[in-house]
Amino acid sequence: MIAQVVFDLPLEGPFDYLIPSSLKSSIAPGLRVNVLLGTKKRTGLVTGLLEQSSFENLKSIKSVIDEKPLLDQAQMDLGSDLSRYYGCSLGEALFTILRGSSVIESSVIARSEATKQSNKIATLPAVARNDNNDKLTLHVVPSGDYVPILVSVMKPLVQRKQRVLILGPDQFAVQAIQEALKKYFSKNDYFIGARSMVFRSLMGIALVMMVDEDNPSYKQEQTPLYETRQVLLMRAKRENIDVVFISATPSVEIMDLVHKGKIHLKNYPARGLVKPQAVDLNNYKILLKGLLSPAVLSALERNVSGGTKSILVFNHRGSYAVTRCSECGFVLKCGRCDSPMLYWRAKKQYFCRHCSFHCEPDIVCPHCQVPSWKSFGLGIEPLQKALQEKFPTSRILTFERRSPQILKDYDILVGTSALLRFKYQIQAALVVLLDIDEELNRLDIRSCFRAFSLAGHLRGMAQGQFLIQTRHPNHYVIKSFSEDDADIFYREDMRIRRELALCPFGHQVMIHLRSLQQKLGQQAAQELYQALNSLSSPNVSMKIHAPVAEAVAKKRDQYRLNILVQGEDVIDMIAFIKKAMRQTKRRSKVIVVLNVDP
DNA sequence: AGCACGCCGACT
């Protein structure tokens, strides 16, 4: 007998290994084995059994690690779906699933529910599930108060002793959900976890709920760069499971499925939500610090004198602060990245936004040898200072990504969009989004959704008044708020996406190339670009864009280039790109990563 | 990815 084995390596497999007669009864698909690959001992996963192999001189399996399969049949199938969609090897996909499905727990399940099947791989039991259109549901909760929905959906299932799987965008959210559900359910009534929990075995689970569906943290940052929503949709299709998505500002991708009738929509009237107001900056000549309009200042004044809280959110994007030598104008840059250093007041140091690089303020200018630096551009700290002068007796705090915690004792809180991490815990009488325009004007189509979603979530924090400052009051993102009609946003965003054949009306695969040597990276990109072009024929409608350096071309000493491929079908595009990659010689010093719908 | 193998230049 022969076992097919895959590895957590970018290798197309599977590899055939002889099963020694002593291990014959203990080997099955879905369990891990130790084998020699080349000269090195490695852990692989058995994907199948064969009578014969087309390879000669097979090596033997050294030992078996698991007693029972760690993955069920559905998870094994998901592995091949993942590898074809995200362009990783089957082994990388299956080991990703393995790490996400909390091995110990699922082996307990495999033992308890599959005892009569010996070590055979478990298949989904025939559970009577909904067979109508209600299998996939989207609950839109503009207020962001998703807990009542979780409770009402879960309650009947828990009463029938059925189990639910809950996905939260990150560990903060998962803890918050657990805390909120304590009042209603016991810990054994449901499973919960962050994005990798989407890979868990669905045996014994009646429903999966994905909380805050549009949260960007649902995208994995390492290969395979999967999108949790997409994985869940793949599983729903194959495994016939019920799924509930919950969001305050649903992604355009999921709204498209709603429009196509594939997802059932439930809207919750925006009870208690404040009506957003756009502040047209074109009406004002002078802004404090270039960012605070008289309208916002008077709203702040009202709340300060009334003793209520205000939150100002500075979106930061695009407005880069720069530090220059006051003698010669030389820009202080990070040694490892292609980006300017920023001053961090609390630590009294300059730091790089992309890596851990930092330096003392008395560092001398390499040109004129003078340690005299001046920072330009705006951060939240100068903003805080300016406000403190305006409101000397108020408590004005700052919050950004690096802040250790959010303090509650304030009159005015000046923060970045990192505040969103605590969006359901924070509330204030007045919430102001200071700068949204930079986000509206970007070429990236997703940035309009980011703007929409940022504003949508901030609105949920506001108890009395929500202001958006803008110079583009007629932009569709702004209009969707000032006219309080989210459909204005979705209709127009989908129209643009359809016109440009962007996600979800077409797909993009970004090929990221990076190397410590700029030349090598450029060579590799050029070669791959040529291979892609020579492979493409007129009957495959794929657009291949020439390699472009990333916005921050050098990050952590690595030079970065991107090749963008546009097309209709992701699986076709991935197969096409992989073919082109096989035709170009692999360089050990150039790392290539595929990013589907970045 | 990680490793061996093989080809060149530099050096005790």
Added chain:
DNA sequence: GTCGGCGTGCTC
């Protein structure tokens, strides 16, 4: 002579 850098190709 031989040590070691790097490019190439393979792993069942």
